[in-house]
Amino acid sequence: MNHGLSWHIFRKDWRLMWPLAVATALLQLVITAVIRHSEPFPLPEAKSVIASLLTLGLAISMTLLILLTIQQEAIPSINQDWLTRPVKRRDLLLGKVLTLALLIHGPIVVVDILHGLAEGFALGSVIHSTLVSNFEIALCYSLPVMAVASMTRSVVEAIIFGLVILVVGVSVGFVASSTEGTGLKWIWRSVAHGELLLVTLAALWWQYTRRSRDGTQQARALFAVGVLAFTLIQLLPWEPAFFIQRSLALDPQASRQIDVEVVQGASYRTRQLLAAVDAPDPGNVRIVLPLRFSAFSAGTLLHGDRTTVRLVGGDGVVVFSGLGHVFDVPSDDGTVGQAVDIPADVYKKISEQPLRLELGYYATLLRRQLITRMALNETRRIPGFGWCATRNKIGVIDIGCRTAGALPFCISVTAGTAPEAFQCELNYEPVPLRFSVDPIDHWEIKIPTLPRAELAPIEFAFRVYEPVDHFFRDVVVPQIRLRDLSP
């Protein structure tokens, strides 16, 4: 490989592409100027709309830049001059990678670092979060677009190919992922991203090491299958994902003593603190199973990630099999009402029968940690956490935090003696793997304002929840009657 020729190819691309590259970089600067926060609260709506439109323009500009750069030397072409020149394919690939790194990712890195510094974050954390976010952008965007560009001869052809791939992916994507909406969603997503990276690199390698029309067809087929697999991977079952999650637990002994039982005759309230739960479907009847979790320590929260429910009739026939709703159990009393929705017609048939109940609980133990306490209308930089502020607006209290990198996925705020308010996006991904295309993470919550007299001395306690262990328990109740569990 001749690095000099790679640099030579890059210089030629720069000569051709600099107007678009400069326009793309300027667009990034403008976006950064628009979204730069002077305080850690959400942007005004008008600014958000402008930023969204500009970001769309940036995506188009970046896509064009990648496509045009790669297609300067279109691999599937049969007429381009370079094909009969002694250009080593690896030099060419390296030259193109150099072009994309310097013309696309270079400006992003510079602008993101300036953005992070302008918001007052430390240089080290800004550089780290910027590099991590660029890695994510390269993985999920630049490299796949580059692969598509290498398999097509023109922008139009690339857009058509890209749209076909997108339609196939989106169509399959309508099938719900087994881990969607849970803290485990990162597992299959990460596997899918890894698969996409491999397929993208394979397609690029294929194109840049062997050049023929047949080769391009093979690369396209490989890439299409890869994108399909990317979507299908997310449909992989829950159990292996949970097994992987368990193996990554921070404190695998933490849940060892935890036990669960159905307390017949009790009436416990349902609680969903971390995840929103849909209202019951009108065609369903909701039953509530009173559960008691014992032996989990103070300062923790138990989150029921998934509950499998089987109801077996006296003749041994399974009359219902489904999932219960997620739930949360604070450590203060350990009780919760587990909601299960049963189709009304099924319920009608079996509500009076004695049934055997089989439950499987996949749960996560989260440890609570107090981060800080703040007064109203205070802004503070909290070391190791972020830049947070509170303010009183008409009817609500705005609370927000920003940080270079990733904030914990679950943060709560307790205002005085009011109930703890959660704002969580469940994600049990180990911290080093938490990539985001946005190098600055943000978190906001609005809570109802309080009477003026209570506001002045009030303190806002910021707490974070991080998973420490994951466990499975099964419970069998030999005989229940559904009617006794209906509200």
Place this chain on the structure above:
Amino acid sequence: MTTDTIVRAQDVWRQFGRHEALRGLNLEVPRGSAYALIGANGAGKTTTIKVLMNLIGPTRGTATVMGADSRQLPPEILAQIGYVSESQVLPGRLSVGEYIEYVRPFYPSWDRELEAAIRSRMQLPPERKISQLSHGMRLSLGLTCALPYRPKLLVLDEPFSGLDPLVREEFMEGLLPLIGDLTLFIASQELDEIENVATHVGFLHAGRMLLEEPLDHLTDRLREVRVTLEQPAVVPDHMPREWVQPRAFGNVLSFVDTRFSEENLGERLRLLLGPVRAIDTQSMPLNSVFKTLARAARDGAMP
């Protein structure tokens, strides 16, 4: 392949959908020759060249160029091949000067003095964008960039369409001799231009090589014959197969003899045609050779 063969194709087939552009093509280009690939439109000349240059792959069969499989021409081989085609797409947003600067480092043997000599003859405006060049000027630029590294093999696909006669002449007579040890492989309809340099001819028809031999052999054996008879001429019902395009006018019968030999010519004609008053034979220019072969191939009368 013998060491004297620089390009060889063996039973090369190339299909585009249902259309067979090449149907068992065989060819051999001797090293140091100037090989003219001729044929009617659609005969498969451009497809042949694209296969040889690995711009498209053969459906089956093999081709070798400078000893390497045409499907895997390494940069070391490409560095010794010049290629110019009328369908070649150059980077339109580069200027002439930028393009030459871009191409130069890929060739270790690039001779800047030769480049200067070629540029001065081609008279290309260095600041002008390639997209703003005429078709002929783009071809001139292609030719300009195909010579300074002194290629061992120069492959030209219709390089003269749109070029003015002066540039054609400059190129063929002024520039090519500067290259030195060169094999020229050229497909062109401009037969008058290549006749003076061609040493070998391959005649391609419907994807097959119907004829391939040194040009001097070909012009020796193809002669236009005019026979003036004692009586009014009639095209005989049973003519030798090697006589093509017979025409009778008055007492004169003319035809092209594709296996011409002077030996016993008068006696042979007299036996077939009767008393002969005069015989006139003329060698044919490449243009006429092509037309004769093309007609014969079209009519299924290829000798």
